Amino acid sequence: MTSTTTVDTLRFATAGSVDDGKSTLVGRLLHDSKSVLTDQLEAVEHASRNRGQDTPDLALLTDGLRAEREQGITIDVAYRYFATAKRRFILADTPGHVQYTRNMVTGASTAELTIVLVDARNGVVEQTRRHAAIAALLRVPHIVLAVNKMDLVGYEAKEFDRIVEDFAGHAAELDLPGFTPIPVSALAGDNVVDRSAHMDWYEGPALLEHLESVPVGADPMGAPARFPVQYVIRHGEARHYAGQLASGSLRVGDRVTVHPSGGTSTIEGIDVLGEETREAYAPQSLALRLTDHLDVSRGDMITSGAAAPALTRDVRAAVCHLAERPLRVGDRVLVRHTTRTVKAVVKNLAAQEGGLHANDLGRITLRTAEPLALDDYADSRRTGAFILIDPVDGATLTAGMVDLSEATATI
Amino acid sequence: MSPSTTAAWAPVRPYALSHLDALESEAVHIFREVAGEFERPVVLFSGGKDSIVMLHLALKAFAPAAVPFSLLHVDTGHNFPEVLEYRDRVVAAHGLRLHVASVQEYIDSGVLRERPDGTRNPLQTLPLTEKIQAERFDAVFGGGRRDEEKARAKERVFSLRDEFSQWDPRRQRPELWNLYNGRHAPGEHVRVFPLSNWTELDVWQYIAREGIELPEIYFAHERNVFQRAGMWLTAGDWGGPKDGETVETRLVRYRTVGDMSCTGAVDSDATTLEAVITEIAASRLTERGATRADDKMSEAAMEDRKREGYF
Numbered sequence: 001m002t003s004t005t006t007v008d009t010l011r012f013a014t015a016g017s018v019d020d021g022k023s024t025l026v027g028r029l030l031h032d033s034k035s036v037l038t039d040q041l042e043a044v045e046h047a048s049r050n051r052g053q054d055t056p057d058l059a060l061l062t063d064g065l066r067a068e069r070e071q072g073i074t075i076d077v078a079y080r081y082f083a084t085a086k087r088r089f090i091l092a093d094t095p096g097h098v099q100y101t102r103n104m105v106t107g108a109s110t111a112e113l114t115i116v117l118v119d120a121r122n123g124v125v126e127q128t129r130r131h132a133a134i135a136a137l138l139r140v141p142h143i144v145l146a147v148n149k150m151d152l153v154g155y156e157a158k159e160f161d162r163i164v165e166d167f168a169g170h171a172a173e174l175d176l177p178g179f180t181p182i183p184v185s186a187l188a189g190d191n192v193v194d195r196s197a198h199m200d201w202y203e204g205p206a207l208l209e210h211l212e213s214v215p216v217g218a219d220p221m222g223a224p225a226r227f228p229v230q231y232v233i234r235h236g237e238a239r240h241y242a243g244q245l246a247s248g249s250l251r252v253g254d255r256v257t258v259h260p261s262g263g264t265s266t267i268e269g270i271d272v273l274g275e276e277t278r279e280a281y282a283p284q285s286l287a288l289r290l291t292d293h294l295d296v297s298r299g300d301m302i303t304s305g306a307a308a309p310a311l312t313r314d315v316r317a318a319v320c321h322l323a324e325r326p327l328r329v330g331d332r333v334l335v336r337h338t339t340r341t342v343k344a345v346v347k348n349l350a351a352q353e354g355g356l357h358a359n360d361l362g363r364i365t366l367r368t369a370e371p372l373a374l375d376d377y378a379d380s381r382r383t384g385a386f387i388l389i390d391p392v393d394g395a396t397l398t399a400g401m402v403d404l405s406e407a408t409a410t411i
Numbered sequence: 412m413s414p415s416t417t418a419a420w421a422p423v424r425p426y427a428l429s430h431l432d433a434l435e436s437e438a439v440h441i442f443r444e445v446a447g448e449f450e451r452p453v454v455l456f457s458g459g460k461d462s463i464v465m466l467h468l469a470l471k472a473f474a475p476a477a478v479p480f481s482l483l484h485v486d487t488g489h490n491f492p493e494v495l496e497y498r499d500r501v502v503a504a505h506g507l508r509l510h511v512a513s514v515q516e517y518i519d520s521g522v523l524r525e526r527p528d529g530t531r532n533p534l535q536t537l538p539l540t541e542k543i544q545a546e547r548f549d550a551v552f553g554g555g556r557r558d559e560e561k562a563r564a565k566e567r568v569f570s571l572r573d574e575f576s577q578w579d580p581r582r583q584r585p586e587l588w589n590l591y592n593g594r595h596a597p598g599e600h601v602r603v604f605p606l607s608n609w610t611e612l613d614v615w616q617y618i619a620r621e622g623i624e625l626p627e628i629y630f631a632h633e634r635n636v637f638q639r640a641g642m643w644l645t646a647g648d649w650g651g652p653k654d655g656e657t658v659e660t661r662l663v664r665y666r667t668v669g670d671m672s673c674t675g676a677v678d679s680d681a682t683t684l685e686a687v688i689t690e691i692a693a694s695r696l697t698e699r700g701a702t703r704a705d706d707k708m709s710e711a712a713m714e715d716r717k718r719e720g721y722f
Contacts, residue, residue: 009430038695061561076580078564079557081610088430090608102585109587217428230443235475242472244440244589273439274474283428285439285472298447322585336590339447385588394571394594396584 007083010216013092013107013140015131016117021148025117025186026080026093027061032193033208035082036061077103086212101359102322104134105399109385112216113142115207116167120153120183124166132167136174137318137361137401139381142214143171143179146207150199151185157201182207223247223282225254226309226375226383227302228338233287240271240287241296246338246382250288250304251279258294259301259373260311265292282382299340301373301383309373309383310404315344315366317377317386317400321356327364327388327398328355335368335400337386343369344388356398364400377401431617435468438605440589441568442472445550445603446479448593452550452603453510453543456482456502458494458626459668461554461606463501464614467623468605469552470505480552481508485539487531487670488515489649494668497626510546512538529650530673536719540576543600550593552603558610559698562714568607574598578718611666611698612691619684630687631664631679642675666691666698 016022030036044060051057080091092107094100108114114135118128135143145167153159164181171179182191183202190196191206205213225248233240250256254267269289270277280286288302296302303309315335321327331346348365349355356362377384388398428436445452454469456462469478484498502509514534517523523534543551557564567583569591584592593601606614618625636643636659637652644651646658649671663676664687681687 007430008428009433037697039697076565076583078561079608080564081558081608083610083612106585106587110589230440231447233473233476240475242443244436244443271474273435273471281428283433283436285436285443336592338590339444381588385590387587387590387592389592389594394592394596396586396592399585399587 007086007088008216009088009090010113010211010214011090011092011111012113012115012211013094013104013111014115014117015094015104015108015135016115016146016148017119017125017127020117020119021186022093022117023061025115025146025148025184025192026091028186028189028192029091029208030061030080030082032189033082033084076100077107084208084212089211101130101134101361102320102399104131105138105320105322108134108138108140109381109399111138111140113144113211113214114140115144115146116179117146117148118163118167120147120149120159120163123163124170128167129170132170132176133174133361134320136171136176137320139378139401141177143176144207144210145179145181147181147183148186150183150190150196151188155183155190155196155198157199160202180204180210182210221249223380224305224307225250225256225303226282226380227256227288228340228383229296229298229300229302230339231298232296238289239296240289241302242285242287243302243339244285245280245282247282247380248305249279249281250286254304256290256302256304257308258296259303259309260371261295261300263292263294263296265290265294267291299338301338301340303373309375311371311373313368313371314347315364315368315372315374315386315400315402316404317364317366317402319356319362319364319388319398319400321358321360321362321398323390323395323397324358325390325397326355326357331355332391333366333397334389334391335366335372335386336389337372337374338383340372341389342372343391363403364398374402374404376404378405431613431620434609434613435471435617437589437608438465438468439472441591441603441605442469442552444591445552445593446473449550449601451546451548452480452552453483453546453548454478454480454552455554456484456498456509457554457668458484458490458498458501459554460614460618460625460629461556463623463625464609464617465552465554465605466501466505467621478505478507481510483510483512483539483542483548483551485512485535485542486514487535487672488513488518489531489647489671491626491628491645491665491668491671493628494626510542512542514538528672531670532673535670536576543576544574544598549595549600550603551600552605554606555604556606556609556611556614557604566604566607568604569593570602570604571595572600572602576600576719578602580714580718612688615684615688615691619688626668628665628668631662631682633660634663634676635659636661636663636676643677644673644675645671647671 045056047060048057077094082089094104094107116131147163160183184191193208195206226246228243229241230243233242252267257264268291270280271287329346329349333344335342335344344366347367350363375383384402386400567586635646637656664679665676681690
């Protein structure tokens with residue numbers, strides 16, 4: 001049987017300005033990794049012919065909405081799936097326009113790697129710095145700087161080195177952890193799936209090789225256990241607290257604390273989807289039984305270990321505003337943090353005049369009606385993240401990343 | 412050239428679930444979110460492999476208690492008898508409640524009219540949306556996967572629908588981390604897609620791993636079929652074959668289950684799960700491209716139907 005059940009998955013996102021060739025790069029990755037099937041290619045060839053084009057436009061593989069095809073641009077994040085013998089990939093294909101920054105934030109929020117695409121002729125531009133800033137803000141663990149259109153600068157090493165050096169300067173300012181630069185030509189196929197014959201001076205991997213080998217996954221042994229309670233399963237007398245372990249690991253016999261009540265108990269049993277086990281790791285979905293009868297419900301956070309989350313009603317965070325209507329001081333909002341939703345008011349905003357507008361990055365202070373058990377986003381992308389919701393119409397307003405430090409913004 | 416450096420927050424000892432375990436964990440999380448946030452959720456259940464996997468995941472998500480949702484089947488009136496038999500058997504075995512929205516009843520009462528091409532797929536939208544309104548369902552689970560079609564690649568996990576069940580792809584809520592926003596006004600509902608990140612191959616590998624039973628039509632069997640628009644359709648009371656179309660007996664199986672009038676069979680000798688998985692892994696056609704006539708009508712056929720409220 002051709003089982004690949006032990007293969008893991010890399011979730012990654014693309015970012016690049018308009019006309020940097022992002023759709024072509026994605027099309028090339030899918031096409032050259034043989035992930036485009038015959039009927040999909042036929043559909044693209046057919047649509048290209050209808051538009052009077054001689055060669056199939058690979059961007060049509062990914063632009064799935066009428067409006068996108070009409071305007072020839074990507075307007076919303078789309079998810080693509082492909083696999084090689086080594087790994088499976090979930091690609092969040094995000095638009096590059098400034099007005100779609102929120103979509104890049106959306107794609108980056110679940111990505112373990114972001115490809116920042118640069119046109120070799122233009123080098124690092126404002127959008128590149130913006131994309132790098134978002135990747136840094138969202139703590140995407142791995143960054144690739146893909147210098148595209150190398151064919152148009154004569155495949156010259158010095159052009160590549162100049163851009164890498166320029167980007168490294170910005171990366172240092174942004175506290176970006178490090179990045180992997182790769183010279184490519186998406187159009188010609190250099191260093192995308194196959195190594196290029198045109199750039200002997202480059203000794204690193206092709207893009208796909210890098211995507212196949214970058215380490216993924218959490219380190220449950222090194223992180224404190226965080227278990228947001230999603231749902232209480234009642235079965236006879238027993239109560240099973242169901243949820244997905246956000247970080248760390250839990251064992252039968254562990255002492256645990258329930259937040260915000262502060263009640264303590266011991267883990268009596270762990271069920272991972274119907275099977276009893278002795279220990280579980282993030283990001284497994286499971287159900288816990290405790291030895292004591294505590295009042296535990298959806299929205300509570302069960303933790304273990306010495307590093308307790310901060311229990312607070314004053315939330316400071318870096319944010320990206322997503323909605324068209326601005327966010328202003330005094331606005332009443334709902335905060336959705338893990339499985340808990342509480343009322344809050346915007347106390348402070350470091351932003352331009354008139355509040356935060358769509359796609360703005362900024363800093364915020366909230367006062368919540370009930371305490372939240374928070375971690376710093378730098379320590380946990382799950383328990384350090386929240387969204388703001390409009391209490392009137394339910395719209396998702398803002399993405400937030402908790403900042404427990406006193407440090408000031410670098411954005 | 413600067414080599415990649417290790418991030419301060421990068422994993423020191425990477426630990427990754429297998430891709431099936433990760434997908435399962437994510438889907439279960441989505442089921443539990445809905446159970447925690449909504450009043451009247453329902454699972455669309457056709458007896459097809461995706462909805463069968465959804466039901467299996469729901470059973471695991473709430474074990475040892477019962478699934479806290481009812482099921483809804485949109486019956487086109489042109490269903491495969493084997494699939495209806497399977498549907499009723501599963502519903503009874505798990506003590507579930509099944510709602511049925513019947514396209515045939517809408518045609519018989521004159522509300523819907525049979526299309527000239529005989530396909531009933533687009534006719535499902537009205538019975539579905541009216542049943543949702545009548546029963547006041549506020550969350551409707553669908554087995555849609557983003558790998559199926561490029562309009563579906565844009566679909567959110569939680570997808571808000573207005574009181575007419577319409578989808579507006581340009582007004583979708585951004586969806587970040589695993590924080591799903593299920594807020595909705597009275598009359599609106601949320602379509603929920605726990606299998607969003609699954610591929611066809613994932614579904615089959617999961618079925619094999621979990622030992623899930625399927626309707627027989629998914630495995631190679633001899634069947635009376637005729638060719639229309641490059642596809643093998645099953646001859647039957649629904650109206651095929653027409654004049655000039657000839658019936659022959661072939662060894663076929665189905666990759667998807669839907670209305671008999673527009674769901675094509677593929678030539679296959681795969682009689683086991685292992686053989687099916689091998690066949691799909693080697694296939695150069697997508698699932699819908701191989702078997703769905705209605706998606707070939709236009710470049711935006713799926714987007715247009717989804718906008719109207721189709722699943």
